[in-house]
Amino acid sequence: MKKDKITIYDISKKLNISAATVSRALNNNPKISEKTRALVAKTATEMNYKQNRLAQALKNGRTNNVGIIVPYINRSFFSSIIRGIEEELNPNGYHVIICQSHEEEENEIQQLNTLLNTQIDGIFMSVSKTTQTTDHIRKALEENTPIVFFDRKLEFPGVSSVVLDDFKAGFIATEHLINEGCNRIAHLSGDINLEIYRNRFEGYKSALKEYNIAYDKNLVIQTSSKIESGIQAVTQLWELENKPDAIFSAGDYAALGAIQELKNRKIKIPEDVCVVGFSNEPFTKYMELPITSIDQTPQMMGKIAAQVFLEQVKGNQTISIEKKVVLAPELFIRESSNRKLLKFK
Amino acid sequence: MKKDKITIYDISKKLNISAATVSRALNNNPKISEKTRALVAKTATEMNYKQNRLAQALKNGRTNNVGIIVPYINRSFFSSIIRGIEEELNPNGYHVIICQSHEEEENEIQQLNTLLNTQIDGIFMSVSKTTQTTDHIRKALEENTPIVFFDRKLEFPGVSSVVLDDFKAGFIATEHLINEGCNRIAHLSGDINLEIYRNRFEGYKSALKEYNIAYDKNLVIQTSSKIESGIQAVTQLWELENKPDAIFSAGDYAALGAIQELKNRKIKIPEDVCVVGFSNEPFTKYMELPITSIDQTPQMMGKIAAQVFLEQVKGNQTISIEKKVVLAPELFIRESSNRKLLKFK
């Protein structure tokens, strides 16, 4: 027993009025009598009428769907951003379609294209690590599809973005280590081709300068966001004549690896070496030795990206508002770098 | 400079053929000459033609979108399932719309309704903890929208589900503890109203019975999936005359709390007490004392749920295939319960 979908046409027949009137009544068109408006509303619910959003979308060109492209959806950082976007957009009637780029430019391009083809009303994305070209972005913009970048952005006139102040994050992390009494601070950097990692690095250098600590390039090691990478970094650093007394890692996994290797070498944390990570991954606070880390407030980042989008589409469609939001990082100080705590033990 | 979307009509005009022919050629209709088919295909790409999926959807009633409803998308378990679904469905031309229930029945109902209204081709869902009624599910089924449950299912004729064999998981976890020499095994249960937690509990009891260990209800404590809950459980258990020598927790967070409290009491793990958790949350393997846990293979769960869905929609639409997939749990043995490891230290 399949129920035939009822349309405004069915309602119009039952009420002996035109479908146009029904449509107008349903959409609260001002030039409709209150009488018929109420009547239509009543019978609509009675007949269990539901708008066909497809027909609506075909007609007015808006689907109330937005697309999100992230490298992987099951990374704590990205899934939290998506959560933020979803929770902000859902009450506004939007649905969220998610896609993964797997950090591959090719996938990113393809996903973006099929999203455009699906007629989404906007796109949220964090560009893939391997993306070199920007034709796909340009194409979306030419079709007047608003794009909001988060975390990893690209610069385009009229395009908004929501990112973390990575420079400041690098600065306060380093400053904190200096305040703990460290002055041979190593930096485990990420892929320096990415702006976010360059900014963290710059923040690190800036803090050193501010506190008159000489920058030593031997203390900077490029790592990937893997545990092994952190282990290797410590191995390399501890071959130095003059060993570090602190490590600021641009990623939590490398920080974890570093800690493992330090323990392995019977080096005491935080007494001998202080460690600070980045991202505030859930595991950092659950460790027996909880790891100090920079929180990027991903859920907030998502919420704000969504708000930026809403402003854009609710305002005058013809002008595009370019909004660059930069969020403040928050340092969660935990035992891996908190020497003051030791006094109380 | 806004580019007007080009339609099959534009192509037909340029080629002096009818739009119908263009449509057929594009859809590889067999009764079209190879000549025109190739010609249409060529000019289509030349003119940069893109199908309007909205119009298509309105016409044939299929959107190629599916909806997923989970409690929270940024939980490792759920986001991994979503990843599995997305990766399986995307190559088949589907897009994935995600919604959150926040473990509230009311949200779940509302999300399901708006999804149905959006004309999705299918729904994947894990029911909320608080869901008591099933009218919303029944409604979806009446509209012939296929539903696939994962992890937390409801029983409906003709409805497929993909779940973990929680009974077996409970059994092997307990059996493992017995093999480590434990015989006063406590169980931190989850919300017993949920089938999954009942099954884990039953598996636990079954293993005890199989190995002739008396079941002691004082050793079973209902916990929530929070760290504090695990701390409290240990506090309560250690008031017993006859204390446990092992803990099988139905959740990793409670297991973590239990471990914290045990350490607090200077109880050695795994020498004095062995601990096993559930879910294989990422943090379990990163701990200084890595936690033994049951892996639910969430990504695989998602992939299989997607496959079940595809079978359903690709086959004859009129018959609904009911498929109940039960995945085997995998026990990851780590230091929190591995006494054999101690010998090598």
Next chain:
DNA sequence: TTGTACGCGTTATCAT
């Protein structure tokens, strides 16, 4: 093999 004509459900434009 190809063309004609209509419908999917809605909204917008023109009348009345």
Next chain:
DNA sequence: ATGATAACGCGTACAA
């Protein structure tokens, strides 16, 4: 305030 009608872009039954 309401009605008639066209249009959004596509697919398809029917005709040729």
